[in-house]
Amino acid sequence: MELDAKIGVLNNAGGSSEVSLNGIKVVCGINGPMEARPRQELPTTCYLEVIIRPAIGNPTVREKYMEDKIKNFLNSVIIGNLYPRQVIQVNLQILEKKNNNSSYTSDSDESAATEDVLLELNCCINSAFLALVDANISIYKAFNSNIFTYTHKGSLVKDGLSEAKSRHLVVYGIKNNKVDELLYGENVGRFSEKKLFMALERGEKESMILHSKLKELSVESVKQKFVYLS
């Protein structure tokens, strides 16, 4: 499904974005850099706080788990030493989750919740990137996330179908218009080593395509922000 994104949707946040992808809609707001509470303060770098709120209900352990996944690589992307003793807060609110599951039992809900982790992460990561750009936070490299699935027949398809043999979420960092490094990869299901690397290679290509799209959007937003310069 095509990515649909907007930048600067929240007026009071430092930076914000709204992304809908694969039936999931996420709004991301960035607050900071701002003063840290004494407990969070790090002397040489910034403290990164990622908060995910689900579409329905209160955040649970599942959201904590997703926050951790995002925090892991985001820490290395943000140039932390520019913001010592400060906090950068990344708030991600999942707005919509298309439930294509018509089943009714509680246990299929549960497996769907686990299945959706990757789809939600995918959307959150792309949204976080746009919001970081909007918030003028210095980053070492751009990044974006793509999701791929192997069907039962063995073909590699972009975007996540629930009926799949394996699913691969790949996040690449992009520097100077070139794929720089693999920031995060989550691969679940049944797959071989060869298939894993094929998915990673495909991820490299697709992330360049997605990057040019996100870049267009962010260039537009920067232009609008600094309109007095031109």
Added chain:
Amino acid sequence: MSEEFQLKPVSFSPEVLARIAPELSLQRHLSVGVRPCLRSFQEFKSVQINPQLDSINRYTSNQGISSKSTVLGSSNIKCGNTIIFCTITGGFIETLLPNDEADENVKEYEKIYENSEKQENNQQDDSLSNFRTVYPIIEIERGRTGAPTDEEMIISQTLHDTLLNSKILPKESLEIDLGLKTVDKDNNEIIIYPNESKDIDSSLFQFPRKYSFVLYASIQVFSRSGPILDAAWLALMIALKSTKLPCVYFDEKNSNLLNDISSLSSKKSVKTGVVNAKSGSQIICDPTKSHDLKLNNSDLYTTTIGLIELDKDFSVEIEDVENNEDFKALSVDKHTRNEGEPILLCDIEGDAEENAIGSRVVVIPDINTEDDDNLVSVTIIGGGSKVTKQSIQNSIGLAKLRSKNLQQQS
């Protein structure tokens, strides 16, 4: 004012340096070919799987002897200096049916049930909704109590999701085949189960409701010295392997079956889908009889490997490392690595390694399958040193080796 200002070098003990400058401490160690924990680069922690204590479990291995314990399975492992206990407990729930489709009529109700079963069978066998998981609670002892830490929450969710995604616990394993407690011709109380008595009319076992087990795992970790996902997963796997589920029966004497069925027909009880107190109490776990929990595959092991690049700026100059007796044995690893490739460190341990290693690869290989698709999960966390294709391949190789090793041990 002629006092001369001198900058005196400060020295710290290794433990202090590891905490205040983990990167420096680790790099200095690695540059001479040794890790802060004194293991070599690709040496795993020793794992000791202790025999489980029969006194903890409700159903012991030699069947029959039962205790008042509610523990269905347990494990006790030691990984390096870390000790992990895992106990499995359980409960059962009524299998939920669609509310709006249920009718007052019991026959109608059964028809819907059959239909829904058919529908489910039509679904693909490896759809995730045909598998179950356990609900783990993990406690890492650090001398204080309170709300669970982030790490505890994240690991318990990781265990939960990984177990579901690896599809080793099929739905059928947790379904309950209700037995019946009744009286025979001579008025003796007997308990009969559908799977063990072929000569008994199967219509006896047609209960209006279906139940299935839910499993909980409580994992306690003592003296943690590094990331504990691998050890916690191992403890969970071994505990699940030893888990025995009780046989469950319906007590005919204490209830009126007809009454129960008629209570079902009242619209309210069907709509709410809740076991009412009366019918719930008639379902009893057999004190002596149990069966093993069936797992699709019990030889899955997670392996976490840290990746770090050597930074020449931090290296320590030791004269003639090659010929120094103390370092001779340790410097082997240095030469087996290609230039520019990160060093792989197995079983991250200690402050320096934990804080300085940014990139990690977590692999779960399936070593039992002949199939080409022999990987269940690969998680790559980048951000530290660059994760190269070569290092992912090597990590997968190491994980397979480690899994085979653990398989032999358990």
